[in-house]
Amino acid sequence: MEQNAPRKVALIANCLLNQNAKVCQGAHYRGVVSPVVEALRRRGYLLQQLPCPELAFAGVRRWWAVYEQYDTPAYRDHCRRLAQAIAPRIEAYLRHGDEVILIGLDGSPSTGVRFTSSAPDWGGRPNRPQDDWHIVPRRGIWIEELEAELARRGLPPLPATGWALDMGRFDEAGSRRDLEQFLDNREIAAGSQRADPAPP
Amino acid sequence: MTHDARGWRIALLPDTLINAPAAAAAGLPDVLGILELNGYGVLQLPPPGEHRRLLAVIADQVAEYAHHGYAVVAIGVRGEPGDGLHWRRLAPLLRHRGVKLPPRHIIRPDLDAVVEGQRLAGFLSGYDLPVEEQRRWRV
Numbered sequence: 001m002e003q004n005a006p007r008k009v010a011l012i013a014n015c016l017l018n019q020n021a022k023v024c025q026g027a028h029y030r031g032v033v034s035p036v037v038e039a040l041r042r043r044g045y046l047l048q049q050l051p052c053p054e055l056a057f058a059g060v061r062r063w064w065a066v067y068e069q070y071d072t073p074a075y076r077d078h079c080r081r082l083a084q085a086i087a088p089r090i091e092a093y094l095r096h097g098d099e100v101i102l103i104g105l106d107g108s109p110s111t112g113v114r115f116t117s118s119a120p121d122w123g124g125r126p127n128r129p130q131d132d133w134h135i136v137p138r139r140g141i142w143i144e145e146l147e148a149e150l151a152r153r154g155l156p157p158l159p160a161t162g163w164a165l166d167m168g169r170f171d172e173a174g175s176r177r178d179l180e181q182f183l184d185n186r187e188i189a190a191g192s193q194r195a196d197p198a199p200p
Numbered sequence: 201m202t203h204d205a206r207g208w209r210i211a212l213l214p215d216t217l218i219n220a221p222a223a224a225a226a227g228l229p230d231v232l233g234i235l236e237l238n239g240y241g242v243l244q245l246p247p248p249g250e251h252r253r254l255l256a257v258i259a260d261q262v263a264e265y266a267h268h269g270y271a272v273v274a275i276g277v278r279g280e281p282g283d284g285l286h287w288r289r290l291a292p293l294l295r296h297r298g299v300k301l302p303p304r305h306i307i308r309p310d311l312d313a314v315v316e317g318q319r320l321a322g323f324l325s326g327y328d329l330p331v332e333e334q335r336r337w338r339v
Contacts (some may be wrong), residue, residue: 017241017242017243017244018210018241018242018243019205019206019207019241020206020207020208020209020210020241020265020270021241021261022204022206024204025203025204026204027204027205027206028205029205030205030206030207030236030239030240030241031206031207031209031210031235031236031239031240031241031242032232032235032236032240032241032242034236037232037236046218046219047218047219047244048244049242049243049244051254051257051258051261052261055261055264056257056260056261056264059264059268060264060265060268060270061268081257082257084253085253085254085256085257086254086257088251088254089246089251089254
């Protein structure tokens with residue numbers, strides 16, 4: 001491939017390469033989430049790992065939490081700082097003309113793309129033996145702040161989806177089908193653009 | 201900790217070992233695959249260049265792991281500036297955070313990729329924290 005040819009780049013949630021970043025009892029793999037990495041590499045994507053905002057803020061021994069608990073000025077400041085650290089890498093890809101997509105972690109209060117977890121009444125002494133949070137269709141806080149930082153730099157919105165790891169019951173086969181469909185639809189769209197006749 | 205699959209081991213990995221150009225990839229072992237087989241997670245380092253803020257963010261993450269019972273190693277590759285590890289900047293950042301420097305393993309692209317892969321697998325499978333440290337944290 002030519003040095004300057006456009007590339008395909010996938011920004012991926014930190015824990016998709018490193019399950020040690022997950023909250024206790026949240027890791028479904030030892031380290032690398034291989035179905036995600038395989039699906040992306042097979043289609044020629046370069047990988048760019050994002051920082052994990054929760055790990056560096058509340059630590060690796062943090063309690064489980066929902067969107068409303070992380071929705072604080074201090075946490076958003078922290079996410080903005082991380083976004084400013086990784087944005088130059090993303091900007092370099094986009095300015096080079098690369099196709100950049102974002103794969104977050106659906107259901108996560110921070111890294112959710114299509115869905116995040118919500119429970120306005122969570123707080124105080126941890127005593128939630130049942131899964132009593134709700135999955136709601138919105139971005140997690142880290143993804144909100146990352147997208148805001150890219151917009152501040154005048155960069156276009158990125159096509160994005162999430163690996164559905166934090167949706168309550170994890171369905172690996174369903175998540176894999178969902179991700180592959182997202183990726184293949186992009187291939188089809190890119191193929192039909194290439195097939196369009198050139199303008200006169 | 202119940203129902204949790206984490207491996208408690210993490211490798212710092214240069215960008216070029218994750219996103220090797222096709223020409224270079226042929227001469228390198230499949231490092232990501234070998235890390236996965238050995239149950240390691242990955243922290244991706246940026247390519248050569250100035251990445252002051254990003255390296256500080258990565259150092260914060262390494263410190264958090266190192267201070268809570270995780271084993272961290274660094275996998276470099278000969279021929280890249282600083283073996284691809286940004287060590288001249290990263291090492292002081294880690295020391296400043298009270299982190300003992302992770303052991304380094306350097307891959308040699310000039311040697312047979314299969315043999316280099318075996319050497320890497322041997323290093324990875326043989327490394328972990330002392331048992332008493334593991335018992336302290338990994339419950």
